[in-house]
Amino acid sequence: MTARDLIPIAVLTILAALLPLVVTSSPVLNFLVFMLIVALGAQGWNILGGFGGQFSFGHAAFFGTGAYVTAILQLRYGVNAWAGLVLATAAGGVVGWAIGFLSFRSGLRGSYFALVTLAFAEVFRILANAASFTGGAAGLLIKLDVRAANLQFDDRAVFYWLVLAFVAAVLLLTRWIQRSRFGAQLVAVRENEDAAKALGVDSLKVKLRAIALSGAVTALSGCLYAQYFLYIDANIAYGSWISVELLLAPIIGGVGTVFGPVVGALTLHGLGEVAKQFAGRIPGIDLIVFGGVLVLAVAFARGGILGLLERLRDRGRGIMARGPKEVSHAGR
Amino acid sequence: MLAVDGVSKRFGGLMAVDSATLSLQPGGIIGLIGPNGAGKTTLFSMISGFIAPTDGRIRFEGTDITAEEPHRRAERGIGRTFQIVQPFAGLTVCENIAVGAYLRHAKRAEATAKAREVARRVGLGSELDRPAGGLTVAGRKRLELARALATEPKLLLLDEVLAGLNPSEIRDIIPVIRGIRDEGVTILMIEHVMQAVMNLCERVYVLAQGRMIAEGPPTVVCADTRVIEAYLGHGAAARLKAEGAAHG
Structure with a gap:
């Protein structure tokens, strides 16, 4: 990686890190933390779906695994929350590898793979909802004990910086990939x-590495979710809402790009919040906005927001190169 | 170096390849010709590992590779191109070739350098940063060749790299293929452009209806009665001879 690869990530991270110094209102910080957690999970989805082209409709399977593993380890085994975070991330990688092994080895691609991942997430949701080990339908409550050693902070800004650090680390990881x-x-x-196989690419191994990495990153985001809200149940952790959010963000932002998931999560949740402010009495108004944005992105911006920006920039350059006389032609 | 021994492939009731045998010594360009539907591409797919033979064995440099995955065969040094070109359309020409180069060069800088060198050799040096999806047919054929070449193969399987090209494009690419041979790569090529086969190949195999019906230098094989009949139908050889005599 060269300096040119790293500078945008560094600049963006520093700017984002300065934000809590300006904004101190807790609803806004709450929003930012939640948005970053979704962005982190979406970055995980993007490794497999964006770079690998394997569209998963069930990334809740990893998100929920991360959330449940850390919660159960802390509640039932008294494991430290930081150790729980590491183990939850690892568990996401293992679950990812296992799901990948079962589906890729049997040659599942495209919509078949998408359906199988959806099925895995649903099975996990039903199991977590039924088993007493996972707290059943009542869910799990992580004990409130605000200490840095417990990964709980009385200042929301600290948690924000923590999540931001992970998002930045995954930006670097994605750039490296x-x-x-x-x-x-x-x-x-x-x-x-x-064609890849003919060129000596072990496609099964490559896809397994991708889904393991993807599962680990998304599990990390699930773990942070549990740690921030201190409560999970099966419909939150393994619910299809999170699968949808994690795939919408990269598609809106720019699938298979480094910054796409973050841009997408920010756009979606930003617009969702605005909609809630203006029409808060209509339940699910933010979801309607998500749907509208998705339709617009698919119809007019195939490469997501980043793809659109790139096209506009190229067009702008083209106009500059050709001179003002031909601008009217370029507009068509 | 390559020994295909009594290999067959059955698709349901159709015997696509029927106990074909073929053996290559290192060096040289060998042709594989035959009418449409003879099973040439199926045989290529079995040599490169994309289709498992129903029967028979394939050995490469003395090792039995009949059951090996395509990527393992690429590692051993078997490169192939596809008759229907398969570019990574979303990537640039350079990135396309680099995927092949990464097989033997783990570092990005080395793989890219290798890709550039190969691109120049096949005449794609000026197209490096273009998206592969925007190439002309001739460009895509060159790209197929470049990608396979970037894996640094010992044996290169070329599946109709000249089909769809106009005569001047064919004239341009023939020296490239010769150049590859001169560097010590053994080439097995499926080709319908007979002018090129005559020009390039030291030896040809003829496959018809799944069976290997002739083998030898191109001039000899093209005069072979069985070969003429495979292409033109039963009795064609005799008719041609009679017509030739009448005109003569």
């Missing part, structure tokens, strides 16, 4: 699996 052999092979599998 983009610049590495693994990334090139992953994208090759997305574009044309047979």
Whole structure:
């Protein structure tokens, strides 16, 4: 990776880190933390779905695993919350690898893979809802004990910085993937699996690595969710709402790009909040906005917001290069 | 270096390849010709590992590779191109070729350098940063060749790299293929453009209805009665001879 690859990530992280110094209202910080948690999970989805082209409709399976593993370890086994975070992330990787092994080895692609992931997430949701080990339908309440050692902070800004640090770390990870052999092979599998195989790419191994990484990152976001709200149940942790959020954000922001998931999560949740402010009495108004944004993105911005910006920039450059006389032609 | 021994492939009731045998020594360009539907591409797919044979064995440099995955065969040094070109359409020409180069170069800088070098060799040097989806047919054929070449194969399987090209494009690419051979890569090529086969190949195999019906230098094989009949129908050889005599 060169300096040019790293500077945008550094600048964005520093700017975002300064935000709590300006904004101190807790609803806004709450919003930002939640948005970043979704962005982090979406970054996980993007590794597999964006770079690998394997669209998962069931990333809740990893999000929920991260949330439940840390909650259960703390409640039932008295494990430290930081250790829980590490183990939850690892568990997400293992679950990812296992789901990948079962589905990729049998050659599932495209919509079949999407349906199988959806099924896995639903099975996990039903199991977590039924078993007493996971607290059943009542869910799990992580004991409130505000100490940094317990990954609980009395200042929301600290949690914000923590999540931001993880988002930045995954931005770096994604940039590394983009610049590495693994990334090139992953994208090759997305574009044309047979051609990739003919060039010596072990497509099964590449996809398994991608889904394990993806599962780990999304599990981390689930773990942070549990740690921030201190309560989870099956419909939150394994609910299809989170699967949808995690795939919407990259699609809106720019699938298979480094910043796409973050841009998408910010746009979606930003618009959702605005809609709630103006029409808060209509239940589910933010979901209606999500739907509208998705339709617009699919119809007019195939590469998401980042893809659209790039096209506009190229067009702008084209106009500059051709001179003002031909601008009217370029507009058509 | 490559020994295909009595290999068959059955698709339901159709015997696509029927106990074909073929053996290659290192070096040189060998042709695989035959009428449409003879099973040439199926045989290629079995050599490169995309289709498992129903029967028979394939050995490469003395090792039995009949059951090996395509990517393992690529590691061993078997490269292939696809008859229906398969570019990574969303990537640039350079990125496309780099995927092949990454097989033997783990570092990005090395793989990119290798990709650039290969691109220049096949005449894509000026198209490096173009999206592969925007290439012309001739460009895509060159890209297929470049990607396979970037894996640094010992044996290169070319599946109709000349089909769909106009005569001047064919003239341009023939020296490229010769150049690859001169560097010591063994080439097995499926080709319908007979002018090119005559020009390039030292030896040709003829496949018809799944069976290997002839083998030898191109001039000899093209005069072979069975080969003429495979292409033109039963009795064609005799008719041609009679017509030739009448005109002569």
